[in-house]
Amino acid sequence: MVRIEHQFVAMGGPCCIRLDSANAELAQVALQCAQREVQRLEQKFSRYLPDSITSTINRQAGTRQPVVIDPETKGLLQYADTLWHRSEGMFDLTSGILRKAWNFKSTRLPEQAELNKLLALVGWDKVIHDGESVYLPEPGMELDFGGYVKEYACDAAAGILKRHGISSALVDLGGDMATTGNQADGTPWVVGIRHPETPGQAIAQVSVGAGGLATSGDYERAMLIADKRYGHILNPKTGWPVEGLVAISLLAEQCLVAGSAATIAMLKPQAQALTWLKELGLPWLAVDQNGQCYGTIAQTQD
Amino acid sequence: MARCKPEQNQTLMALTSSALLLPAYQNAIADAPPDFTQLGIRYSQYEEDDISSSKAVGGSSERYKVDITQFHLLAPVSDNWSVALDVQYEDMSGASPWFVGESFEGDPKVIMSSASIEDSRTDVSVTTRYYYDRGNAGLNYTRSEEDDYESDAIGFDAAFNSADGLTTYSGAISASSDDIEPTQGSVPTNTLKDEKDIRSAWMGVTRIVSKRGIVRFGLGYTYRDGFLTDPYKLNDKRPDERKEWTASTGYRHFFVGQNAALHTDYRYFDDDWGINSHTIDVAWHQNLGQHSQLIPFLRYYTQDEADFFSNRVDFSAPYYADDYRLSAFGALSAGLRYNYSYSNWQVNLAGERYRSNNDWGIYGGEESPGLVDFWRFSIGLDYAFR
Numbered sequence: 001m002v003r004i005e006h007q008f009v010a011m012g013g014p015c016c017i018r019l020d021s022a023n024a025e026l027a028q029v030a031l032q033c034a035q036r037e038v039q040r041l042e043q044k045f046s047r048y049l050p051d052s053i054t055s056t057i058n059r060q061a062g063t064r065q066p067v068v069i070d071p072e073t074k075g076l077l078q079y080a081d082t083l084w085h086r087s088e089g090m091f092d093l094t095s096g097i098l099r100k101a102w103n104f105k106s107t108r109l110p111e112q113a114e115l116n117k118l119l120a121l122v123g124w125d126k127v128i129h130d131g132e133s134v135y136l137p138e139p140g141m142e143l144d145f146g147g148y149v150k151e152y153a154c155d156a157a158a159g160i161l162k163r164h165g166i167s168s169a170l171v172d173l174g175g176d177m178a179t180t181g182n183q184a185d186g187t188p189w190v191v192g193i194r195h196p197e198t199p200g201q202a203i204a205q206v207s208v209g210a211g212g213l214a215t216s217g218d219y220e221r222a223m224l225i226a227d228k229r230y231g232h233i234l235n236p237k238t239g240w241p242v243e244g245l246v247a248i249s250l251l252a253e254q255c256l257v258a259g260s261a262a263t264i265a266m267l268k269p270q271a272q273a274l275t276w277l278k279e280l281g282l283p284w285l286a287v288d289q290n291g292q293c294y295g296t297i298a299q300t301q302d
Numbered sequence: 303m304a305r306c307k308p309e310q311n312q313t314l315m316a317l318t319s320s321a322l323l324l325p326a327y328q329n330a331i332a333d334a335p336p337d338f339t340q341l342g343i344r345y346s347q348y349e350e351d352d353i354s355s356s357k358a359v360g361g362s363s364e365r366y367k368v369d370i371t372q373f374h375l376l377a378p379v380s381d382n383w384s385v386a387l388d389v390q391y392e393d394m395s396g397a398s399p400w401f402v403g404e405s406f407e408g409d410p411k412v413i414m415s416s417a418s419i420e421d422s423r424t425d426v427s428v429t430t431r432y433y434y435d436r437g438n439a440g441l442n443y444t445r446s447e448e449d450d451y452e453s454d455a456i457g458f459d460a461a462f463n464s465a466d467g468l469t470t471y472s473g474a475i476s477a478s479s480d481d482i483e484p485t486q487g488s489v490p491t492n493t494l495k496d497e498k499d500i501r502s503a504w505m506g507v508t509r510i511v512s513k514r515g516i517v518r519f520g521l522g523y524t525y526r527d528g529f530l531t532d533p534y535k536l537n538d539k540r541p542d543e544r545k546e547w548t549a550s551t552g553y554r555h556f557f558v559g560q561n562a563a564l565h566t567d568y569r570y571f572d573d574d575w576g577i578n579s580h581t582i583d584v585a586w587h588q589n590l591g592q593h594s595q596l597i598p599f600l601r602y603y604t605q606d607e608a609d610f611f612s613n614r615v616d617f618s619a620p621y622y623a624d625d626y627r628l629s630a631f632g633a634l635s636a637g638l639r640y641n642y643s644y645s646n647w648q649v650n651l652a653g654e655r656y657r658s659n660n661d662w663g664i665y666g667g668e669e670s671p672g673l674v675d676f677w678r679f680s681i682g683l684d685y686a687f688r
Binding site for chain 1: 311313314316317318320321322323324325326327337435644645646688
């Protein structure tokens with residue numbers, strides 16, 4: 001058995017795959033295939049790449065020309081529909097455009113008129129999709145799969161490794177993770193959940209058996225104006241930041257489910273989010289604005 | 303009244319079932335061609351016990367022995383297609399029951415075919431399979447040749463997965479056309495040249511009922527038409543039509559603590575020759591570490607006799623057979639399989655003992671002196687080009 005660690009950059013961040021294999025050559029082939037899968041998904045769904053399906057859909061907004069979609073895109077749109085319904089309209093694939101009004105590097109709050117103009121372009125319920133094609137009816141409307149495609153890519157890469165017979169692997173795409181099973185010695189992978197305030201330090205150590213771990217956080221981009229914190233998680237109904245938790249980590253069988261459930265909770269006011277997380281029944285850890293921790297995942301002792 | 307345990311969170315269930323429709327989670331259903339070319343070779347030996355002197359006229363005699371060599375190749379052709387080639391070569395030798403007569407005491411005894419029969423059989427089968435969004439479909443052609451026998455068969459099968467990915471519906475139809483031209487020499491044969499046709503259909507459903515349980519049901523129908531008599535058995539005369547029905551069910555359960563799975567299967571068979579049968583299979587698939595698996599298995603089989611089965615020939619009856627395979631009996635077989643996989647290689651070993659007895663069956667009927675016991679061993683080697 002050898003332990004192999006493979007690093008690359010994709011989806012806007014550092015990626016790392018660790019695995020145990022009896023055959024290093026086979027493991028290398030599997031790693032290449034897994035990396036290609038992550039890059040394939042990035043190229044297909046990135047809103048920054050002009051040839052992606054996302055850019056094509058966005059370009060054709062308001063042109064009366066629906067974009068024909070493949071089964072994978074159809075699946076991700078159906079998943080978006082489930083997220084929208086289950087979050088009472090808070091997880092909205094069209095809400096990314098609100099970022100145009102917010103510059104978190106400045107200390108300036110957007111004008112309400114500016115927000116209202118953008119809010120007219122937000123609304124998953126306006127999107128026309130029938131399983132064969134998708135169409136954004138308003139010129140300027142945008143879809144953004146960034147809210148969950150990285151988590152999906154984690155699971156997809158783990159699935160590729162599994163198909164190559166790698167039963168001990170951990171895929172880590174910028175902190176979102178999926179495993180194909182325990183380490184070769186039979187023990188689960190143990191990973192650190194990073195501290196919201198001090199990057200590089202772990203707030204908790206957690207065992208990831210077979211499944212995924214995802215973190216949704218609001219600590220990276222936020223601004224402080226008159227002692228009030230404005231995070232980058234925006235309410236698609238008002239255009240203003242949600243006053244909720246600062247970071248949520250979840251364990252689930254799929255990294256995709258862990259990540260999107262964490263994001264739904266991030267979109268709720270703190271008290272509601274904590275109740276919702278308790279009822280969800282998955283292992284979780286949440287951090288509020290004061291650095292206080294909640295949840296069923298034990299915190300690392302200082 | 304006791305309440306059910308609280309339901310799993312509705313949101314979690316909705317997210318999970320919606321996620322599982324995405325292609326990345328469809329691997330378990332395997333509706334994609336294999337990623338690699340796979341090559342396998344298997345050698346098996348089937349050997350029947352000698353027939354005892356108390357059952358046969360002319361003393362103890364050796365029975366059938368078959369050496370089987372199988373070759374399997376499965377290759378992906380594109381993202382949606384695969385092609386498979388299977389070749390099987392069988393080398394048969396030994397003696398088989400010719401007819402049942404009477405001893406001085408009036409007991410039925412088998413008269414074996416005197417000279418040792420030597421025959422070989424070659425099967426070549428090509429299957430092409432198309433994989434679509436929610437299932438796959440295959441088309442198969444098989445050609446089989448023996449010294450005295452030729453058969454051409456085509457088959458079509460398809461599987462379709464439900465939207466939630468938990469249920470698979472499958473169906474198959476096949477047709478074959480067989481020509482029989484018995485070898486002349488060792489025993490007189492009861493035909494010189496004849497033919498038969500077989501048509502069959504099958505449908506089944508498999509459902510994942512829990513995280514660790516899978517249940518399946520199947521129904522099958524086979525229609526045989528033509529020369530169904532055994533050409534090498536004296537006095538054998540069977541109807542030229544046979545309709546067969548089968549119903550089967552099975553359950554698999556994975557035990558996490560034991561790292562093992564229990565497979566249980568049951569099959570019911572019924573035909574218009576008066577034969578009913580029941581088969582019960584139980585197998586324990588024990589994983590041993592990451593590379594090997596040990597599978598002990600047990601099978602019980604019992605059948606009723608055909609309406610025209612008898613140990614005493616009646617020339618006035620329209621049909622007659624003294625073939626032990628059409629008599630009432632019960633059979634037990636027990637065996638062990640072992641799989642070991644390491645990197646691109648996989649080794650399979652199997653051994654099985656089969657014994658049959660009129661008393662072990664649940665149906666009454668005359669005991670055939672020709673009932674068989676056998677051993678079977680096989681060794682296989684598979685390689686994946688990845």
